Amino acid sequence: MMPRGGGHSNSSRPPFAGQKMAAHGVAAAPTRAASPTSPLLIAEVPPALDRSGGIRSRRNGPAAACPSVSVVFPGTVSRESCCRFACEFLKHILHQRHQLPLPYEQLVYFCRRPTQDGDVIKKPPSMDLASKKCQQVLTELEGVLRHLEVMFSLTLVPRVLILLGGNVMSPKELYELNLEGICEGSAEESLKTGSCVRKLFHSLFVADVFSELKALPVMGTVVMLQGHRDCGVDWFRPKLNYKVPTRGRKLTVNLSCNGDINISASPLQRMTSTWEDYVWFQAPVTLKGFHE
């Protein structure tokens, strides 16, 4: 399913400065991500959204320190697609950042196969340990993915964070999936999930955000996401005091919709009056990576 990075060129980097402007625009008025928005709009961001940290890092840090990628979909996107974006993004990062030795799908295929086929292959004891670790990571990851689906079915999710290493307040690396610009539509009238996922990953490869990073040791990965205070989820833990950290390497992926959209179809926009009811939730498990 997942496209493999290999022969993409380094020259086609997006213009970062312009993109960041658009990122602010998205944050303030989630209608048209691509349209240039006045920086004054930053001031209108509701304080409960904790925008201050993000803005500070963008202002102080060098431009290369927090690159961002923007993806604009030509139409509305369904809630299920948003969930798929988050899940695929998580799987992709875990592999790209060396927490999984193979892409998730391949790992599932190799690790889960013996139990399915019933053919017992004698393995050296060192392999056993690796496979035990692998099984554990896969089980935990499947748990997170399943609960992500539950979460997305319960509430609108404006932002998803994937935090690698350190702790949630000061991770080593931070990946943000910003869905505030998405215009949500019903499953029938929205774009196909598959094509949206392909577009997202195409943009990631073109931006070439992972190739320069050096290999990481095995560390913990935590998933956080914003959701409605009263959404009734019990697996994710609310973190009312949470603030997006400014320390560490950060990559933001801004998703938004463009084109022929009936404005009333966008719940995100209608929600802006009650943004303060959207709080951060943290997955109660830390995904421990492993090497082969």
Add this chain to the structure above:
Amino acid sequence: MDEAAGDLKQALPNVCDNIPIHVEVHQKSSSAARKEDIRMSVLKLLNRHNIVFGDYKWTEFDDGFLNSNVQSVSIVDTELKLKDRQPIDLSKSSLSLHIFHLNEEGPSAENLEEENEDIIAASHWVLPAAEFHGLWESLIYDTEVKSHLLDYVTTTLLFSDKNVDGNLISWNRVVLLHGPPGTGKTSLCKALAQKLTIRLSYRYRYGQLIEINSHSLFSKWFSESGKLVTKMFQKIQELIDDKDALVFVLIDEVESLTAARSAFKAGTEPSDAIRVVNAVLTQIDQIKRYPNVVILTTSNITEKIDMAFVDRADIKQYIGPPSTAAIFRIYLSCLEELMKCQIIYPRQQLLTLRELEMIGFVENNVSRLSLVLKEISRRSEGLSGRVLRKLPFLAHALYIQSPSVTMTMFLQALSLAVDKQFEERKKLADRV
């Protein structure tokens, strides 16, 4: 005369009306309720029960909202300000409510990348952490160590708020706790960090506690150790840069990092160690400018510490072994816990030392067990807090072994365990 004093006390039940009362509200980890809503409900609760005697903790509520969102509401640390347990009228005192969530994840490791090896140089907690919950209450001291430390940090913040010129009046945000092993210095540091994070939650969103592994900062390469110290403090600097975080740096056994440089003259220490001391001192001077950092240090051997470091410590608090009174309170809290877990059954009401004093230590049915405990406490004098806390465990393991036991039996076992402890200690001393 005593009667007259008693009458006076009756007539003036609330001598100190306007003392600040701290109320800690522990929000359930699954609760996402707004702080304001919880505050309102808790205030209503406190309105209904507006007279309390000393510290008090509610864990069950008649209000449905509180039941589903709040783990506990506790009135804390009244004994730090009021010497006696006396009625406190909550409606007349100034209440400060602290609502907090606990972070359940354990410590994470802070690495320093050194060429091709990773050195785990520090453990790192996000506060308030579940791991340290209840630690503060479990620490019992005779002198007002706890209130001194709290007041110290309050003053520090006040001075920072009022922009007191640091060149004219200087304070370093360094606390040094010293004393014999097992007296709870490290625990006190951790508990203090947790307490302050909760107390100051209105101005700092969260706390970070970094416990430095002193030994890992010494490099295998000559002359590199000083650089490692600097790298470590650079990491800490990054945390301090976040104005919303209150950062605690805990350096346990600080003498290993700041060994007295005078010893180097004798030629017994390598010059690399001098660089470490110098690096630590300059780094401490660097970070003292920031209002949101407190450096907590502990030491067993104070005379080995460099004078320049001792000078920098604002508070040099000696923490000694507990007195009989403190031992009694430690045992009392242990027995209370065992009764709660029904290992000691049936439940027996034990009197506090103060209550015993009020009845003049007269032996009767109510006070008998408490007097036995007092006698055990007297004999336990000289044992450290760490030993005292494990004695109930040893008593059970060595002399009881049954799943439930009466208080009388348990106290006998405890008494035997104390004897055994001193016996072992004597044997060790004889061997040496």
